Amino acid sequence: MKLKSAITMLAFSTALAVNGFALASSQSDEHAKAAGWNKGGGEQDAALTLKADLENGLDVYEVCSACHLPEGWGTKEGTFPQLSGQHRKVLIKQLADIRALNRDNPTMYPFALPESIGDEQAIADVTAYIEKIPMNPDNGKGPATADLAKGKELYKVNCVKCHGEIGEGDADKFYPKIAGQHYNYMIRQFEWIRDGKRRNANPDMVEQIKGFSDQDMIDVISYVAAIPVPKEDLAPSKDWLNPDFD
Ligand code: HEC
Numbered sequence: 001m002k003l004k005s006a007i008t009m010l011a012f013s014t015a016l017a018v019n020g021f022a023l024a025s026s027q028s029d030e031h032a033k034a035a036g037w038n039k040g041g042g043e044q045d046a047a048l049t050l051k052a053d054l055e056n057g058l059d060v061y062e063v064c065s066a067c068h069l070p071e072g073w074g075t076k077e078g079t080f081p082q083l084s085g086q087h088r089k090v091l092i093k094q095l096a097d098i099r100a101l102n103r104d105n106p107t108m109y110p111f112a113l114p115e116s117i118g119d120e121q122a123i124a125d126v127t128a129y130i131e132k133i134p135m136n137p138d139n140g141k142g143p144a145t146a147d148l149a150k151g152k153e154l155y156k157v158n159c160v161k162c163h164g165e166i167g168e169g170d171a172d173k174f175y176p177k178i179a180g181q182h183y184n185y186m187i188r189q190f191e192w193i194r195d196g197k198r199r200n201a202n203p204d205m206v207e208q209i210k211g212f213s214d215q216d217m218i219d220v221i222s223y224v225a226a227i228p229v230p231k232e233d234l235a236p237s238k239d240w241l242n243p244d245f246d
């Protein structure tokens with residue numbers, strides 16, 4: 001019964017997501033700006049102000065671990081992103097956006113709904129838990145053919161001001177940490193942001209990268225995937241297992 005309703009919802013959400021995309025692509029940039037990136041409100045604001053309960057966060061995270069793994073590391077080939085170590089405010093915004101269908105994620109959508117995990121308190125709790133998990137020391141890297149020197153130049157000129165010198169992001173501004181993330185996942189997101197398919201994207205980032213060729217994209221994302229993550233944020237080895245899941 002549970003599985004059946006999950007599948008029904010999956011089909012439903014895919015249909016919604018496709019409709020939403022058609023709608024979004026017919027809108028101009030002006031409209032996106034007027035609608036306002038990260039205008040907050042709703043679940044996002046509520047989750048941000050609630051006090052987090054880490055124990056409940058772990059309980060909620062069990063559902064998530066089916067795809068993002070108990071370590072929160074996702075998969076190296078990039079189907080599932082690494083979540084661990086991400087700024088809590090970024091996680092809250094992304095979860096609220098996914099639930100509000102501002103960001104297409106038909107695979108995850110049914111599992112992220114209030115019926116499945118709970119209300120804003122669940123978001124507050126699970127994001128506090130995820131932020132504290134140590135990161136994967138062995139994230140997916142770009143192809144050997146990428147020009148990392150060119151990527152570094154592109155990064156300095158186009159990305160540092162938001163994602164920071166070492167890809168650390170900016171929690172207060174909801175700018176994600178991107179160092180340590182899997183290459184394939186980032187390529188997919190970057191392309192969707194550039195081409196307007198990720199509707200929650202910051203319009204200034206869209207503007208900044210609209211002239212990027214596919215090769216520029218490969219070079220800059222390969223560079224980002226290779227930025228060393230500060231040691232204190234990493235798990236001791238790539239074989240580390242989350243002891244909370246013993
Ligand atoms: C059925 C698999 C699945 C489950 C279960 C799942 N996710 Fe995801 N999640 C995904 C996929 C796939 C993506 C990436 C989608 C994309 O490429 O845009 C994702 C993306 C995310 C992102 C955005 C990451 C970023 O860097 O922007 C967050 C945050 C997230 N998931 C949190 C959660 C939480 C919290 C749970 C549990 C409540 C959960 N997910 C359960 C599959 C899943």
Ligand code: HEC
Pocket residue numbers: 038081093154155158159160161162163174175176177178181186187189190200201202204205208209220221224
């Ligand atoms: C004006 C600020 C800004 C600039 C400039 C910018 N970004 Fe972003 N970037 C963001 C924000 C904000 C997000 C999250 C958008 C959202 O709310 O979903 C993001 C998301 C991303 C993501 C997806 C992260 C994830 O976890 O899903 C990647 C990858 C990324 N940016 C790479 C880059 C690269 C590489 C550059 C330079 C070529 C760049 N960005 C320039 C603000 C910026």
